[in-house]
Amino acid sequence: MKVFLTSLFACTFFIFTPLAPVLAQENSASMDRSPSISKKYSDGATGTELLELYKRPAPSWVYDNFKKLNEAGYLSGIPYNDLTHLDRQEAAILTMRAHNNYSILNTNISNNVILAILQPLLKEFHLELDALGDSQSAQNEVKSTKTSTVNIWNIPKGKWDVYGEIRYSQMLNSSNNDRYNWNDQRIRARIYGDKPLDDIWMLRTMAETDKSLSSHNFYNKSYDGHVKLKRVYLKGTPYIGKAHIPVNTELGWTSAYLSEGNVLDSSFHGIKLSTNGNNYDDNTWLYSMGYGKINNDDNNLFYGELFYNASTNIVLNSNFYSWDNYGKKDNIYSASVNYYIKNTNLGFMFLNASEKDANNNGTGYVFTIRLGKNKSSILGTHELTFKYYDMAQYTYINHTMSGLCGYMNGFNGYGINFYYTIFPHVKLGIEYYDLKDKLTNDNIRTLWNEITYEF
Structure with a gap:
């Protein structure tokens, strides 16, 4: 057991010493996450973790999706200058609004096109939507689609x-x-x-x-x-x-x-x-x-x-x-x-x-x-x-x-x-x-x- 504890301390020091700057950077409020990194936070949390998650800035890629949804009438005409510098809680509320409107609005825009824009947001903010009480209906909406034309990957095509x-x-x-x-x-x-x-x-x-x-x-x-x-x-x-x-x-x-x-x-x-x-x-x-x-x-x-x-x-x-x-x-x-x-x-x-x-x-x-x-x-x-x-x-x-x-x-x-x-x-x-x-x-x-x- 002594050997085990010694080695465990050594490996902890070995890993954490070079990672200290990285972990400090993760706690920076100005850090902007790509979709691939931010999605790692959307797998469940409670209490303090959820409150900390709310305060994080929304990923930069979501703004283009919100603007497209706004132009199509799914955000009820929010001024464009209000679609900047969002935190994750604010972005989740907009996603919930767009999803609710998607469920009831009848526009001349293909539902498949709207879903292709909406689905990455539903995946990204699944945890926040769950806290807002909208997660289950949102996920069921995505799950029930019968199309193969929706980009489900949450990564731009051609990008790694x-x-x-x-x-x-x-x-x-x-x-x-x-x-x-x-x-x-x-x-x-x-x-x-x-x-x-x-x-x-x-x-x-x-x-x-x-x-x-x-x-x-x-x-x-x-x-x-x-x-x-x-x-x-x-x-x-x-x-x-x-x-x-x-x-x-x-x-x-x-x-x-x-x-x-x-x-x-x-x-x-x-x-x-x-x-x-x-x-x-x-x-x-x-x-x-x-x-x-x-x-x-x-x-x-x-x-x-x-x-x-x-x-x-x-x-x-x-x-x-x-x-x-x-x-x-x-x-x-x-x-x-x-x-x-x-x-x-x-x-x-x-x-x-x-x-x-x-x-x-x-x-x-x-x-x-x-x-x-x-x-x-x-x-x-x-x-x-x-x-x-x-x-x-x-x-x-x-x-x-x-x-x-x-x-x-x-x-x-x-x-x-x-x-x-x-x-x-x-x-x-x-x-x-x-x-x-x-x-x-x-x-x-x-x-x-x-x-x-x-x-």
Whole structure:
């Protein structure tokens, strides 16, 4: 524990010292945010955070949208000199007025054109609209549109939205088997780039470098510390068939997070599709499927997932995964139920694999309790998660946990994760796992800590 606290202090000093000017700049009232940065503040806040958010200046790009809405009569003829130097609360009120008028006015201007102007404002000021009591109707209005001509990206066409993160992490392991008694620390940096190609399609990219700071180096010299392009894919929502069904699509070198990460959390090279069907106002069902390559393109994977919102609090999920498993075909089935009460989640997942381990076991289950909801953009938000696992060897492909289950022949045990936002876009994470190999009975304890800065 002494080693852990020392390293945690060191990594905190390492990250915060160069970031101090940046964080000071973020608190400046004169700072003008681009759409890509300001949207990070629109994911929920309460109390003091919301009041501070109200006082921030509105992004410069919103004025052109407001002027167009004003000219079309959706702001009731506000003088142009009143459409300057707005704070976010004032801009949200104007957005609410435009949305209300959009719902009742009948003009000779195409609704699709107005919605294309209004929708980025609704997304930008979602948090403020929620506080003003207009968020739900506004979001339903956007969600129910049946057109593919609206620019949903909130980024000007042809422009790049660039953002990223830097993470320092440390792993401390202890086991009754000496092969697991090693520690590791590293710095990882990721740069993301999004570029809208048209009203439907966006090009998304991600470059990564991961540098080991310890003697126990997982990477060979051709990768360690080098910059690699890890994701390049198209993302869009084309409307398919006579029924005009919107299908969320990802095509290319992307990633997959399957069965809450219990089956797979990894890169995915292929195509992913999902849709709620042709009823735009009904999110009761979500259908998802994909086909591609995983594990450095060594294995093919096909999957299908079905989500059912049984009520406002209960979500049911049934999934099927079929992958090559290095020449040994393995089919994995999973089913789960999640119960939500505000920011509390209770979950249970059952898994079954066609391939059996040496003890003829092919089943697994996961219990989840999550309290709170961490948002990296909002100071003080936090979440605590407890999970209990009992998973046979072939019930998972690449598990999402930071523990060493990937080295084990199936495992059981528990994990506790805690994440806390100590500054806006600066997040501290601590995870602890106590796992036992289901075949060898090796016990492995892992303490993982990280600090991540998003920009």
